Amino acid sequence: MQKRGSTQASFLKATWAHEIDENNSFEITGYANDFGASPSIKQMDFRYQQFAIQFQRNSKLPNAHEIAWGLDTRVELLDMSNSDPYVSTKGYVSTFTGGLFFQDQWSFSPKWSIDLGARIDYDSYGGFEPSARAAISYAPDDHSMYYAAVSRAFQMPPGGFRFLRIPLLNGLSHVSADQGMRPQTLIAYEMGYRTRLKERIDLGINAFWHEMDGITPLQPQLKFPDLLRMDIDNRAQSSVYGVEFDLKYAVSKQLDLVSNYTYQQEDWSSSTPRHLMDSMKVPKHKAMVGARYAPTDDWDLSAHLYFVDASEGPNPAYPFAARGIPPYLRLDLRAEHEFTKDASIAVGVRNLLDPNHPEGATLFLNDAEVPRTIYAELRIAIK
Numbered sequence: 332m333q334k335r336g337s338t339q340a341s342f343l344k345a346t347w348a349h350e351i352d353e354n355n356s357f358e359i360t361g362y363a364n365d366f367g368a369s370p371s372i373k374q375m376d377f378r379y380q381q382f383a384i385q386f387q388r389n390s391k392l393p394n395a396h397e398i399a400w401g402l403d404t405r406v407e408l409l410d411m412s413n414s415d416p417y418v419s420t421k422g423y424v425s426t427f428t429g430g431l432f433f434q435d436q437w438s439f440s441p442k443w444s445i446d447l448g449a450r451i452d453y454d455s456y457g458g459f460e461p462s463a464r465a466a467i468s469y470a471p472d473d474h475s476m477y478y479a480a481v482s483r484a485f486q487m488p489p490g491g492f493r494f495l496r497i498p499l500l501n502g503l504s505h506v507s508a509d510q511g512m513r514p515q516t517l518i519a520y521e522m523g524y525r526t527r528l529k530e531r532i533d534l535g536i537n538a539f540w541h542e543m544d545g546i547t548p549l550q551p552q553l554k555f556p557d558l559l560r561m562d563i564d565n566r567a568q569s570s571v572y573g574v575e576f577d578l579k580y581a582v583s584k585q586l587d588l589v590s591n592y593t594y595q596q597e598d599w600s601s602s603t604p605r606h607l608m609d610s611m612k613v614p615k616h617k618a619m620v621g622a623r624y625a626p627t628d629d630w631d632l633s634a635h636l637y638f639v640d641a642s643e644g645p646n647p648a649y650p651f652a653a654r655g656i657p658p659y660l661r662l663d664l665r666a667e668h669e670f671t672k673d674a675s676i677a678v679g680v681r682n683l684l685d686p687n688h689p690e691g692a693t694l695f696l697n698d699a700e701v702p703r704t705i706y707a708e709l710r711i712a713i714k
Contacts, residue, residue: 338366338367338368338369339365339366339367339368340364340365340366340367341364341365341366342362342363342364342365343362343363343364344360344361344362344363345360345361345362346358346359346360346361347359347360353391354390354391354392355388355389355390355391356388356389357386357387357388357389358386358387358389359384359385359386360384360385361383361384361385362381362382362383363380363381363382363383364379364380364381364382365378365379365380365381366378366379366380367379369413375414375418376411376413376414377409377410377411377413377414377418377491378409378410379407379408379409379410379491380407380408380409380410381405381406381407381408382405382406383403383404383405383406384403384404385401385402385403385404386401386402386403387399387400387401388400388401394437394439395437395438395439396435396436396437397435397436397437398433398434398435399432399433399434400431400432400433400434401431401432402429402430402431402432403429403430403432404427404428404429404430405427405428405429406425406426406427407425407426407427407428407489407490408423408424408425409423409424409425409426409489409490409491410422410423411423411424411491418495418496418497419491419494419495419496420494420496421494424490424491424493424494425455425490426454426455426456426489426490427454427455428452428453428454428455428487429452429453430450430451430452430453431450431451432448432449432450433448433449433450434446434447434448434449435447435448442469442470442471443467443468443469443470444467444468444470445465445466445467445468446464446465446466446467446468446480447464447465448463448464448465449461449462449463449464450462450463452485452487454487455490456487456488456490456493456510457487457488457512457513457514460485460487460514461483462482462483462484462485463482463483464480464481464482464483465480465481465482466478466479466480466481467479467480474526474527474528475524475525475526475527476524476525476526477522477523477524478522478523478524478525479521479522479523480519480520480521480522481518481519481520481521482517482518482519483516483517483518483519484516484517484519485514485515485516485517486514486515486517487514488508488512488514488515488547492508492512492563493508493509493510493511493512494508494510495507495508495563496508499561503559504559504560504561505560505561506549506561506562506563506694507560507561507562507563508547508562508563508564509562509563509564509565512547512563512564512565513545513565514545515543515544515545515546515547515565516543516544516545517541517542517543517544518541518542519539519540519541519542520539520540520541521537521538521539521540522537522538523535523536523537523538523575524536530581531580531581531582532578532579532580532581533577533578533579534576534577534578535575535576535577535578536574536575536576537574537575537576538572538573538574538575539571539572539573539574539575540570540571540572541570541571541572542568542569542570543568543569543570543571544568545565545568546565546566546567546568546569546601546608547563547564547565547566547567547608548563548566548567548601548603548604548605548607548608548609549561549562549563549603549607549608549609549650549694550562550563550564550566550603550607551651561650566601566602566603567599567600567601567603567608568600568601569597569598569599569600570597570598570600571595571596571597571598571613572595572596573593573594573595573596574593574594575591575592575593575594576591576592576593577589577590577591577592578590578591585624585625585626586622586623586624586625587622587623587624588620588621588622589619589620589621589622589623589635590618590619590620590621591618591619592616592617592618592619593616593617593618594615594616595613595614595615595617596615597612597613604653605643605653606643606644606645606646606650606652606653606654607645607650607694608645609645609693609694610644610645610691611642611643611644611645611656611690611691611692612642612643612644613642614639614640614641614642614658615640615642616638616639616640617637617638617639617640618637618638619635619636619637619638620635620636621633621634621635621636622634628669629668629669629670630666630667630668630669631665631666631667631669632665632666632667633663633664633665633666634662634663634664634665635662635663636660636661636662637660637661637662637663638658638659638660639658639659639661639690640658641655641656641657641658642656643655643656644656644691644692645692645693645694646692646694647692647693647694647698650694654692654698656689656690656691656692657689659685659688659689660684660685661681661682661684661685661688662682662683662684663679663680663681663682663683664679664680664683665677665678665679666678666679672712673711673712673713674709674710674711674712675709675710676707676708676709676710677707677708677710678705678706678707678708679705679706679708680703680704680705680706681701681703681704681706682701682702682703682704683703685703686702686703687700687701687702687703688700688701689701
């Protein structure tokens with residue numbers, strides 16, 4: 332059992348890649364994740380464990396086909412038995428998920444290529460769910476490309492989320508979820524253009540439209556025997572659309588200037604207000620300008636300044652009203668020295684201008700503020 336106010340996490344990952352011949356290879360990856368949290372709120376004591384293994388086979392076939400297929404499986408274990416009172420109708424929840432996928436990248440002419448992918452997943456609570464993507468690209472020359480894509484994706488409700496029951500106001504109210512919740516689904520459309528101008532300028536333009544269904548906001552209800560029941564279920568849809576620009580200018584072999592800008596708009600469709608969703612609304616404007624400088628072959632210096640527009644999110648102290656999130660500037664600095672091709676050391680700072688800028692919140696629990704971070708990083712590649 333953990334001490335109150337503590338958080339513990341560990342992660343282990345191992346990958347084995349093998350090249351059968353010049354046209355065939357496979358990769359096996361396994362990982363384990365162990366996370367435990369016991370904040371000052373007694374009913375939030377839990378431990379989450381995740382174990383997974385993934386297999387992928389890659390093959391190059393005649394007629395310019397590149398095939399990838401494989402499978403992945405994952406087991407998740409959630410222990411909430413130490414919570415007092417329980418935040419769930421079950422103290423232990425276990426979930427199994429497995430998926431099969433197939434992808435074909437086909438260059439059917441010197442200038443045209445198509446990318447088709449599909450997968451089917453199984454969740455022990457949610458059943459089977461498909462996802463897929465189709466993309467086509469046209470490269471009129473060596474420096475330009477037009478592309479378009481459409482895809483379907485989903486997010487299955489976590490197993491523990493289906494049995495949620497959080498007591499509030501000394502038991503007079505509860506937050507509860509429907510065990511039979513459907514997955515949230517996404518249909519995404521995008522199209523864009525990338526080009527290189529005068530061997531120094533890389534320019535990209537991308538337009539996107541995302542249609543989301545089955546979103547699960549919280550909805551207060553008068554429901555016996557509670558004074559007030561806050562129910563979570565699939566009851567909202569949302570459209571997010573916008574355009575992105577990115578630009579890179581190679582001033583010299585040592586200095587690159589980079590920038591990007593995103594405009595996006597969200598249309599919320601539900602009788603439940605947007606702020607009762609456990610995530611922040613997308614900011615309308617985002618931008619970045621930066622510089623990357625390599626004075627020698629073994630030194631890299633970088634600086635990036637980000638702007639994020641005002642937004643709003645849930646209010647953990649009073650969930651019936653939205654919490655305003657002001658715009659902010661974020662400056663990141665980094666210096667890296669490469670000893671050899673396989674070893675390097677870096678130091679840097681994130682959020683130099685603002686030591687505690689907000690980036691959202693969660694209902695009933697906490698404000699999400701990102702602190703200033705000063706770090707050192709050592710990388711060694713072992714072959």
